[in-house]
Amino acid sequence: MRTHGASGSRSTLIALASTVVFALVVVLVVSNSPGWPEVQRQFFNGEFFRESLRVIPKAFLLNVRIFLIAEVFILVFALFIAILRSLPGPVFFPLRALAIVYTDFFRGVPTILVIYLLGFGAPALQISGIPRDELFWGVVALVLVYSAYVSEVYRAGIESVHPSQEAAARSLGLSQAKTLRYVIVPQAVRRVVPPLLNDFIGLQKDTALVALLGPVEAFRQSQIEVASNFNYTPYLVTAILFVLLTIPLARLTDWLVIRDRRRQLALGAAR
Amino acid sequence: MSAETVLAIEGLQKSFDVEVLKGISLTLEPSEVVCLIGASGSGKSTLLRCVNLLEPIQAGRIEFLGEEITAPGVDVDHVRRRIGIVFQAFNLFPHMSVLKNITLGLTKVLKTPQAQADQEAADLLARFGLADKRSEYPDRLSGGQQQRVAIVRALAMRPELMLLDEVTSALDPELVAEVLDVIRGLATSGMTMLIATHEMSFARDIANRVCFLHDGVILEEGPPAEIFSAPTNERTQQFLQRIIEAGRL
Ligand SMILES: Nc1ncnc2c1ncn2[C@@H]1O[C@H](COP(=O)(O)OP(=O)(O)O)[C@@H](O)[C@H]1O
Ligand SMILES: [Mg+2]
Numbered sequence: 172m173r174t175h176g177a178s179g180s181r182s183t184l185i186a187l188a189s190t191v192v193f194a195l196v197v198v199l200v201v202s203n204s205p206g207w208p209e210v211q212r213q214f215f216n217g218e219f220f221r222e223s224l225r226v227i228p229k230a231f232l233l234n235v236r237i238f239l240i241a242e243v244f245i246l247v248f249a250l251f252i253a254i255l256r257s258l259p260g261p262v263f264f265p266l267r268a269l270a271i272v273y274t275d276f277f278r279g280v281p282t283i284l285v286i287y288l289l290g291f292g293a294p295a296l297q298i299s300g301i302p303r304d305e306l307f308w309g310v311v312a313l314v315l316v317y318s319a320y321v322s323e324v325y326r327a328g329i330e331s332v333h334p335s336q337e338a339a340a341r342s343l344g345l346s347q348a349k350t351l352r353y354v355i356v357p358q359a360v361r362r363v364v365p366p367l368l369n370d371f372i373g374l375q376k377d378t379a380l381v382a383l384l385g386p387v388e389a390f391r392q393s394q395i396e397v398a399s400n401f402n403y404t405p406y407l408v409t410a411i412l413f414v415l416l417t418i419p420l421a422r423l424t425d426w427l428v429i430r431d432r433r434r435q436l437a438l439g440a441a442r
Numbered sequence: 443m444s445a446e447t448v449l450a451i452e453g454l455q456k457s458f459d460v461e462v463l464k465g466i467s468l469t470l471e472p473s474e475v476v477c478l479i480g481a482s483g484s485g486k487s488t489l490l491r492c493v494n495l496l497e498p499i500q501a502g503r504i505e506f507l508g509e510e511i512t513a514p515g516v517d518v519d520h521v522r523r524r525i526g527i528v529f530q531a532f533n534l535f536p537h538m539s540v541l542k543n544i545t546l547g548l549t550k551v552l553k554t555p556q557a558q559a560d561q562e563a564a565d566l567l568a569r570f571g572l573a574d575k576r577s578e579y580p581d582r583l584s585g586g587q588q589q590r591v592a593i594v595r596a597l598a599m600r601p602e603l604m605l606l607d608e609v610t611s612a613l614d615p616e617l618v619a620e621v622l623d624v625i626r627g628l629a630t631s632g633m634t635m636l637i638a639t640h641e642m643s644f645a646r647d648i649a650n651r652v653c654f655l656h657d658g659v660i661l662e663e664g665p666p667a668e669i670f671s672a673p674t675n676e677r678t679q680q681f682l683q684r685i686i687e688a689g690r691l
Contacts (some may be wrong), residue, residue, distance in 0.1 A: 338496055339533035343547035343599060344523025353546060357537050 212402075219404040223396055227405060230392035231412045234378040237306075237388065241313045241378075242371060249318040253325035254351060270322070277319035283380055286312040290384035309381030317374050324366045328359030365431070368424040372417050379413075389413075445472045446508050448603050448634045454492060454502035456658075462488050464658040465502070470603070473632040477645040477666075480655035481681060486638035487530075489655070490605045493636065494527045507602060523551050526596030527605040530612050532588045534580040534595070540567070541576040544595045552599065566594045570624055586617030590624055597628075604628065606637040642685055646670050654678045 201207060255263075256270040277285065289312045294303040302308070332355050340350040382391035389412055393405035449470040456463040462485050470476055478486045491497045493504060495511060495518045504512045511521045535543050541563050548559035567573050570590050580588055589609055596604060606625065610618045622644050629635065629648050639645050645652055645666060652669040654662040654677075662675040673679050 335529065335531060335533045336535065338491075339529065339535070340546075341519075342494055342496065342522055342525075342527045343595070344519045344551040345547065346519050349550050353550060354535055358535075361537065 214403045214407055216402050216404045219396075219400055219402045220408060222400075223393065223405040223408040226396065227389050227392050227408050228412060230387055231389035231409070231416075233386065233388040234375070234390075234413075235416070237310055237313070237378040237381055238371075238375050241310050241317065241374060244310075244314045245317045245321050245374070248314060249321035250325055250356070252318060252322035253329060254356075256322070256326055257329050259347075274319045274322055277316050278323075280316075282312070282316045282377055283383065285316050286380050286383055288312075289315075305384035306381065306386045309384050309386065313374065313377060313381070317370060317377075320370050320373075321367060324363050324370060325359060327366075328363035329355055331362055332358045365424050365428045368420055368427070372420050372424075375416055375420070376413060447505070448472055448474070448507060449493065449636065450505040451493070452503050452505075454489070454504065455500045456485075456488055456492055456497060457500050462658050463492065463499075466658070466660055467502075468653065468660065468663075470634055470636060473634055474650045475629050475633075475635045475637065475648055476651045476653060477649040478636065478638040478653050478655055479640075479642065479645060479681070484655045485658045486655055487607050490527065490607050490636065490638060493603075493605055494525050495521055496527075519551070523547070523599050524601055525603045525605065526599060526601035528589070528592050528596050528607065528609050530608040532580070532585070532592045532612070534588055534592055536580050539577050539579055540572070540583070540591050543580070543591060544598050547595070547599050563594075563598060566598055567591075570594055584617060585613045586620045589613065589621050593621075593624055593628075602634065604633055604635045606635060606639070608638050608640060610639070610641060642670065642682075654681065656681070 252270050252273060255266045256274075258266055286309060290305050290308040293301065293308050293311075294305070336354055336358065337350055340354040341347075345353070378388065379390040382388050382394075385391075387395070389409045393409040396405035397403055447469055449468070451466055451468045454463055454466040455461065466485075466489060468476070478489065480486055488497060492499050493506075499512060502512070503510055506521060506525065510516070511518075535546070538546065541560060544563040544566065545554075545556070545559040548554040548562065549556055554562070564573070564576060567576055570593070572587065572590060572594065575583060575587060575591070580591070583591065589612075593609070609625070610621050613621065618641070622641065625635070625637070625644075626648060637645070637649070647666075649666045651663060652666045653660045654669065654673070654675070656677050662669060662673060662678045669678065670682065673682060
């Protein structure tokens, strides 16, 4: 796997050429299709594109905010669930069972349903002290659903740490809790960063579902634009924004995976 | 002996799916070094893990410095911090530097202030010729260095008993000596040790007593001169014969 020197620049050229050819073919096929003029008018209108760029990115900031806030709570809450699930012994059976029911439930129910149930159900209870804000409940729904996925990721990480690490820590006199905190969890988290980021890419997209409750984020804003102009170009703009947000995370994930693999190879060679 | 017996094991039985330890009795007086020898699978590791309360036992009792540590309600963490164990596979914490590996127990269990813990760890590392490795991560060290760090990690807790489980078995031959030298130094300094080992000449040098473990039972026990030169039990004779044939005695 050498990618420098003359052979490196040649393979870059080949990659570039084949990409250009491929793109040309796609463009030709699409633009020669019978419905293309109509689709172009409906989805690729330059004027509406510029107009969308004025309003949708602003609304998109709400998606970013939902994402960032939900992410922090998911990281903490999911770890809590994962630890509950990995508690040993019969004493902790009820807590383990609770964690299992939780993950089964929230991974099983469609996200959109959780959002509807919480977003419309919880405020309707009219319990004093409970927020009635749809945005709040939308974020709660995302946290609940994604924590179920992320806790499974954490759990896989915890289980991948060899039992001899626990034995070593306990033999020093560290309690079960301190062993988890200082020895098991730090190693587990390091190993699961790539799959964790993967789940967060999913979360970025699903922030659009909060729109179903009313808050005007990018998707909802584009719906409004589409409805007032009878043109679909705003959807295109929103799609582009989501992709742009995803790319850095996706590349970071790739990079981490590659770095890990290199490290393993280097270690293997050192042995 | 006037000082208190360090370890007294009585009728210890341990089963996983099958019975692995079938009534082990053994005592260690202060500064005594006892070597456990026996074929792979005879129960040496299990015995050491039981003493450190890493495995629950089915019958019998273990007393450590006069206290029955297998009694219900005993604070296992308190017992473990006073008994050091070193494993065949080192089991260092890979995400921590050498120094952190050693200070973890000091700071989180003994509540030693970080600065003092760092100092104690640095002193110990210097004593064992590892002063320049304090900031390295375990995967950058040779096996011999890793195992010496593991010994230092256990020693840092000032244990009153050390358990060593075939600590040189995972090492390349040229790295064995440096680790055995460290253990000889410990014996000289008066550390009480229970050592499972395949290094017979080492056991002959260092042990006050050798126990031959076979199939979960101590079949023969005595001073190394007796066990290695004139074993009385037929199985001990066979075991030693195989060791000699393998060129390890
Ligand atoms: N965690 C375990 N679960 C089931 N069986 C075990 C476990 N640990 C050890 N054993 C069994 O106990 C016996 C003694 O093992 P061990 O104490 O490791 O022997 P030694 O250290 O003398 O090689 C072996 O038959 C082994 O398979
Ligand atoms: Mg063993």
